[in-house]
Amino acid sequence: MQKVVYRGCVIKIEDDFVVVLTDKTQYIKVKKKDGLDVGKRIIFVKEDIYKEKKVTYKSFGMIAAIFMAMIFSVTLIGNLNISYGAAAVVSVDINPSIELEINKRNEVIKVTPLNEDGKELICEELKGKLIEEAIFVIITNAKQKNFITKEKNSILISTTVIKDDLKEKTKALENAIEEKIKQEKKLDGINIIYVEGNKKDLKEAKKQQISIGKYEVYKQSKEKNPKITLQQIKDMKVQEIAEKRIGKLKVKEVKIHKDKKDKKLDEKIENHKNDMKEIKEEKRLKLKKKKDSKKDKAVKEKKKNSSKDGRKKKEELSKKKKNKEKYTKSNEYHKNN
Incomplete structure (x- = not known):
C-alpha cells in the first residue's frame, strides 16, 4: 500500500513538535527534527506526525467538567456558534x-x-x-x-x-x-x-x-x-x-x-522625480525644436523649388509666345510677297 505523503510549510516551532500548514490548508503537528525552521517547506509521512499524550482516567473527569462548562457558556451567549x-x-x-x-x-x-x-x-x-x-x-x-x-x-x-x-x-x-x-x-x-x-x-x-x-x-x-x-x-x-x-x-x-530621516529620504526621492521630469521635458523640447527645424527647412526647400519651377514655366511660356510671334510674322511676310 502506497504511503500518504504530505507537503507544507513550517509556521511554528514548539519544544517537541512543529506546526506545518500543508498545501491542502491543514494544520498538522510534526515531530521536531534538526534543521527545521519557520518558513521552510518540508515533505513528511504519517509516521512523522506528532502524537498527543494520552489522557489519563484521573484527568478525564476534569476534562468532562470543562467540556460541560463550555456547552453551558455557549448556551448562555445565545447559541452564536462561537468558541468557549x-x-x-x-x-x-x-x-x-x-x-x-x-x-x-x-x-x-x-x-x-x-x-x-x-x-x-x-x-x-x-x-x-x-x-x-x-x-x-x-x-x-x-x-x-x-x-x-x-x-x-x-x-x-x-x-x-x-x-x-x-x-x-x-x-x-x-x-x-x-x-x-x-x-x-x-x-x-x-x-x-x-x-x-x-x-x-x-x-x-x-x-x-x-x-x-x-x-x-x-x-x-x-x-x-x-x-x-x-x-x-x-x-x-x-x-x-x-x-x-x-x-x-x-x-x-x-x-x-515618518521620522526626520524618512522625511529627508522622501524629499530626496521627490526632488529626484522633479529633476527627472525637468530632464525629460528638456529632451522633449529639444526634439520638438529639431523636428520643427527640419520641418521649416523642408518648407523653405519646397518654396525654393516651387519658385524655380515657377520661373522655368514662365520662361517656357515666354519662349512659346516669342516662337508664336515669329511664326505669325513669317506667315504674314509670305502672304504679302
Missing part, C-alpha cells in the same frame, strides 16, 4: 473575508476564512497572536497577493463584543489596530472602515453566511435604498462599497508617522 472563552468577534473584509474570535486579553483563539480568497491570507498560525498583530499579518499578506493595491486600498473591519462588560474596549481595539498598521510603510494610505456589530446581528450574519461587517453595511444601506439585497452587498468588494458610499460609513485613512 470568546469575548469578541472581529471580521476583516477586503475581498477576502476572515473572522477572528478573541479572548479578554485580545488574543486570537479562532480564525475562520469566510470565502475562498480568505483561505489564501491565512498563511501562518494566527492563534495566540494579539488581534492587532493578526490583522496586521492578514493585511500584509493581502498587500503581497495584490488584494490591496493603490486603486483597491479599502478594508472593512467590524468588532462585535460578546461580553457586555467589554463594550468600552471597541475603541481601544480600533486604536491598537491602527497603530500596528502604521508600523509598516508599505501600508501607508490604506483606508479603514469601522462598523460595530451586536450579538443579534452576528447570529443572523452567521445564518446568512456573510461577515458581520458586510451585514451591518447591508442594514445601513437599507435605510437609503430599500431595494438593495443582501446578496448584492455580499458580492461587492469593499472598495466598491467605499466608492459608492453605501451605508453610513466613516472611512479613515491611515497615515504613517
Whole structure:
C-alpha cells in the first residue's frame, strides 16, 4: 500500500513538535527534527506526525467538567456558534473575508476564512497572536497577493463584543489596530472602515453566511435604498462599497508617522522625480525644436523649388509666345510677297 505523503510549510516551532500548514490548508503537528525552521517547506509521512499524550482516567473527569462548562457558556451567549472563552468577534473584509474570535486579553483563539480568497491570507498560525498583530499579518499578506493595491486600498473591519462588560474596549481595539498598521510603510494610505456589530446581528450574519461587517453595511444601506439585497452587498468588494458610499460609513485613512530621516529620504526621492521630469521635458523640447527645424527647412526647400519651377514655366511660356510671334510674322511676310 502506497504511503500518504504530505507537503507544507513550517509556521511554528514548539519544544517537541512543529506546526506545518500543508498545501491542502491543514494544520498538522510534526515531530521536531534538526534543521527545521519557520518558513521552510518540508515533505513528511504519517509516521512523522506528532502524537498527543494520552489522557489519563484521573484527568478525564476534569476534562468532562470543562467540556460541560463550555456547552453551558455557549448556551448562555445565545447559541452564536462561537468558541468557549470568546469575548469578541472581529471580521476583516477586503475581498477576502476572515473572522477572528478573541479572548479578554485580545488574543486570537479562532480564525475562520469566510470565502475562498480568505483561505489564501491565512498563511501562518494566527492563534495566540494579539488581534492587532493578526490583522496586521492578514493585511500584509493581502498587500503581497495584490488584494490591496493603490486603486483597491479599502478594508472593512467590524468588532462585535460578546461580553457586555467589554463594550468600552471597541475603541481601544480600533486604536491598537491602527497603530500596528502604521508600523509598516508599505501600508501607508490604506483606508479603514469601522462598523460595530451586536450579538443579534452576528447570529443572523452567521445564518446568512456573510461577515458581520458586510451585514451591518447591508442594514445601513437599507435605510437609503430599500431595494438593495443582501446578496448584492455580499458580492461587492469593499472598495466598491467605499466608492459608492453605501451605508453610513466613516472611512479613515491611515497615515504613517515618518521620522526626520524618512522625511529627508522622501524629499530626496521627490526632488529626484522633479529633476527627472525637468530632464525629460528638456529632451522633449529639444526634439520638438529639431523636428520643427527640419520641418521649416523642408518648407523653405519646397518654396525654393516651387519658385524655380515657377520661373522655368514662365520662361517656357515666354519662349512659346516669342516662337508664336515669329511664326505669325513669317506667315504674314509670305502672304504679302
